[in-house]
Amino acid sequence: MLSFILPLLGRLHPLLVHLPIGFLIFGIILVFFPLKDFKNQVPFIRLAFLLGGISAALSSASGFLQYQHEGFGWETVQFHFYFGLATTAFSFWIFFYLKGKESIIPAIKYQAAGLSILLLLTGHLGGNITHGEEYLTEVLPPEIQSFLGREISENQGLVLPEQGWENLAYFEQVIQPILNSNCKSCHNPRNSKGELDLSSWEGVQKGGENGAIFHLVNWKESGLYSRLVLPLEDEDHMPPKEKRQPKKEEIELIRLWLEKGASPTLTLGQAQPELKILDPFFLREEIPFYPEIQPSLASEDSISFAKAKGFYVEPVFFGSAFLKVSCINFPEFTDADLKSLMGIRENIAYLDLSGTQGTEEILPSLAQFPNLTILKFNQMEIDGKNLEILSANSNLKWLYLNGTSIQFEQLDKLLQIPKLEKVFAFDTPLSQGAITKKYPFSLETGGFQLPKIPSDTIVY
């Protein structure tokens, strides 16, 4: 009847462990920084280590109970446990060692230093069990993480090749990655909640405390699937509602695998999945349109400043450091107004000066806008004499010169812009005749017509 006592005491472990940490650190501080006002502080220090030792013993005991009653593997807790015991013993040792001493001799300082290292290790190993080993490292910048040897891609989840996905082993190469990214953090050999290990085929086959997690006949009843599609509020819903939820296509893939017999040898091609459930997982290398190296976010103040001047200023998408700036509501813009944009010059990726009073004199200042990708000079007084200055804009891809007076000879000046892809020069002197010269960028001079044809006028 009182069988709940022991598990309950076990669960008090996370509470108790903070007592020895506090007492022992207090004692260690007193060893190194004795209070000036007292002649003999040894009794206080002894008290701190005594209380620390007692609470450490209680913590170790409760920890052992928790290990026995919850689903922790011995490999997971063993070092935490050993270090906990060592901390306890060492605390009592210092307590007895100090007996009869009247001042703090150097040996005590060495011992206190040793104890603090033990305490740190014990606490850290305990933290690893509750929060996971990646708790501290995963917030570090990726460069430091890879320096520390941590594999970042481990939990990126399912990725499929667009060609040859048919030959993938359905369980090993599709289901297991889905389980790894959605379930493994709580269901693995070291931390097997519900006595379930979803990190390997053996674990999946074995099931959890409620038995098998998939049924071959009544596959819809399989816990591996049915718990995923329960309402989020249902307490049996998995993953727990506060955790990241799987994509609907991931659930579809699990459903299909169960439906097709949940065999470990099935290939993805044999299961004949609809392409649309695979589509989100295809690895597509998208070349980002805007420069890859992002500047830091522009300050609110400099954005408001530009807006107050009359510019349209918005990020190219929510949260992006790149800004689109246009003079659509600011046709009075002259070259001198460009200085209002200097505070955000590194952020401007899209600059539309169409229809303004700006002139070619603005080009040298634009060289200070390193991330310009789209630049629009439509209907401006520009004849292209100084266009070679734009070669400083190494990220420029699209250049709009519609309605300007750019001349054919000036086009060669654009050859120096390394990433230039498209030039629009409709309604310019270039539109007059056909241009046969080939450029590395596409040149649109427009002037299309739809010649009249007889059927234009036939009425049926």
Add this chain to the structure above:
Amino acid sequence: MSHLEKLLGELQTRKLQNQTRRHFLLDCVSKVGGLALAPLLFGCDLGKSNSVPKGLQLSERDLNPLAPIPAPFLAKAKSIIYLHMAGAPSQLELFDFKPELAKLHDQDCPESLLEGRKFAFIRGVPKMLGPQAQFSQHGESGAWVSDFLPHFSKVVDEVAFLKAMHTDQFNHGPAQLFMQTGSPRLGRPSLGSWVTYGLGTENQNLPGFVVLTSGGKTPDAGKSVWGSGFLPSVYQGVQCRSKGDPVLYLEDPKGMSRNLKKQVISAINQANQEDFENFGDPEILARINQYEMAYRMQIEVPEVMNINDEPEHIHQLYGTKPGEESFANNCLLARKLVEKGVRVVQLYDWGWDTHGTDHDGSIDMGLRNKCREIDRPMTALLIDLKQRGLLEETLVVWGGEFGRTPMQENREGKVQGFKGRDHHVDAFTMWIAGGGVKKGMSYGITDDFGFSGLEERTSVHDLHATILHLMGFDHEKFTYEFQGRPFRLTDVHGELIRSVIA
């Protein structure tokens, strides 16, 4: 003099009558309570701001509901031009070439096609109706286009066809609502409203969502197809007339100079500003903004809606005749509006309901005439956007609300005097082009009669999901809280048509 005194007395009485208990309490809260709270909330900044109380967190949107906001994701297009052929054009005479159907011409429709199905007008067993147009392949993509669209056939390499579209509404009104709002019933915001709500508009002197109609009739579903549903009404489409004044009552009335109007508006705004300083209600600021925007639009709208200043070669390209209400004029206006930063432009062209009941509604004659009205303008629109580099940033959508049957219509069980087709929901063709759309693409395969989609079927929700994606939204995340639950344009449906995304 006594009149003036009377007036002043009246003013005094009214003023006192309007001083209710509510005002007293409000003043207590905002003045006495405010004094006590001020040092806590605003610190030393108190009194620095003269218009907006500092503690009030007002976003740009509170003041101006059309203020631009960035899309959640990198958008491939910044504007939409939606060409809606109201009445539903026949895919079997324009894009969906079915030589097998020609062999069945005038034979009884197979039972298998009719089982368990309902049609708007067809009753009993109708006869099959072979394609009434000559088809050939065009462009590098080899797209099939009929001789009904000789100009459009030259630009097929710019567009992506969706040949197995399907809907579930076979009457015009509900189907148009479904196509434009994602629901066949009234009350949902239109696609254009969603986009305008989500992105605002770049040009602060023009509406964000403009609607133009042609063909002599507005869509059956009424203005709800560009309505804002449960979204704030500021996001609904603004219907502009392409003939006469673009917006009625925009011109200054006789004897009222622009200057006088400006004075009236600034007086009203000043009064509103004082009211705002008293009560701090952001709605008042929104009101002030709207007055100012209306005034600015009064100047800009007539200018942008005037096509007379376009050069002659552009008029020839589109086939426009200034002063008429025509699809051609509307196409040119659409280009001008998008160029000026309008977010969504929708063109509704009426007259595509070809049942075969009369000459104009016949598949082989009336439809040809109708096609001629749109062939040059829509082709011109595409190449004009292309030559200006606007097609890179503009999404163009073309289609009706459903398709037409491979069977000859037999209204009331009788043979029609002309060749015509009934409404059909299972398979029809739409095309999209421009920002982020794969060029020269054909997606969707229909059966030998063009009756049902066999592969790569796409629903109205799928199209909406794709349009929202190209505009920088995830259609599953883009929601609006209404009546206790979040609503989406695609409700609980919609799959991205990835194959047509570049």
